[in-house]
Amino acid sequence: MGISRAAVVDAALEVLDEQGLDKVTMRAVADRLGVQHNTVRWHADNKQRLLVLMSDAILAGLDVDALPAQWDDRVRALARWCRGALLAHRDGARLLSGLSTTETNTYRLADTMIQSLLDAGFPPRTAAWANWTLFYLILGITQEQQAQSADAADPVLTFDDDTFPALRKASAYVVTGTFDERFEFALDMQMTALRAELARG
Numbered sequence: 406m407g408i409s410r411a412a413v414v415d416a417a418l419e420v421l422d423e424q425g426l427d428k429v430t431m432r433a434v435a436d437r438l439g440v441q442h443n444t445v446r447w448h449a450d451n452k453q454r455l456l457v458l459m460s461d462a463i464l465a466g467l468d469v470d471a472l473p474a475q476w477d478d479r480v481r482a483l484a485r486w487c488r489g490a491l492l493a494h495r496d497g498a499r500l501l502s503g504l505s506t507t508e509t510n511t512y513r514l515a516d517t518m519i520q521s522l523l524d525a526g527f528p529p530r531t532a533a534w535a536n537w538t539l540f541y542l543i544l545g546i547t548q549e550q551q552a553q554s555a556d557a558a559d560p561v562l563t564f565d566d567d568t569f570p571a572l573r574k575a576s577a578y579v580v581t582g583t584f585d586e587r588f589e590f591a592l593d594m595q596m597t598a599l600r601a602e603l604a605r606g
Contacts, residue, residue, distance in 0.1 A: 408440055410448040414462045417455055418494060426496035431455065460501045461508035463490055469517050476525035477596055483518050484539050484592055491547045498548035515540075526603060535599060542591055550584040 416437045420429050431452055435445045449455035467486060473479050491497035515536055522532035564573040572579060582590075 408438055408444055408448075410458070412438065413445055413448045413455075414458050417459050418462060421459065421500065422495045426499055429456070429459075456500060457504055457506050457508065460504050460506050461510045463494055463497055463500070464510040464514050466490075467510070467514055467517065469513070472517070472521075476521050477600070479521045480518065480539070480599070481592060481596065483514070483521065484543060487514060487540070488543045488547055488588065491543065492551070496551055498544050498551055502544050502548060522599075526606070527599075528606070531602060531606075535595075539592075539595060542588075542595065546584060546588050546591065 413434060417429055417434045420433050420437060424433075429452075431445050431449070432442055434455070435442045438444070445455070449458055464487070467483075472482050491501065494500070518536045518539065519532045522535055523529065527535065564576040564579075567573065
């Protein structure tokens with residue numbers, strides 16, 4: 406019985422979730438499937454192509470019809486959905502970082518985000534670049550969260566001298582707050598900027 410591309414990608418995601426991105430290899434996927442190395446290569450010519458297919462699979466399942474109608478609520482929902490999709494897989498954000506992915510699910514997410522902004526009245530350049538800005542925000546904070554060991558001790562930062570006066574003044578907030586709270590704060594800031602840009606335009 407032949408192995409499908411979907412089976413190859415699913416196996417690769419299982420390796421990712423169990424062992425992390427650094428352990429995802431063509432050989433590891435072949436071993437998990439119990440097939441020859443060339444069988445995996447039939448569906449993904451090389452590791453880079455495999456990573457692209459994995460990243461697109463992570464972004465599968467977006468229900469566009471279930472999104473809110475109001476543009477700003479829609480943008481927020483898309484950003485939260487994307488972050489949740491990355492968090493659902495170990496090293497999900499690191500996997501997507503730096504990949505040039507031209508696959509259906511990746512395009513659908515970007516197209517839906519940009520269309521939401523175009524429908525709100527933003528010009529094409531603003532819509533496209535705002536999409537990138539939000540995606541970079543999602544990648545950055547999610548990658549940091551996933552890189553942090555679950556059992557790592559919180560850093561103790563007292564800043565009890567005057568070497569860094571601003572850090573001393575804000576020290577109570579430098580390391581406080583969950584990643585979700587920081588993400589929502591950053592998303593609020595982006596939405597405020599977008600509303601201001603829309604009003605100005």
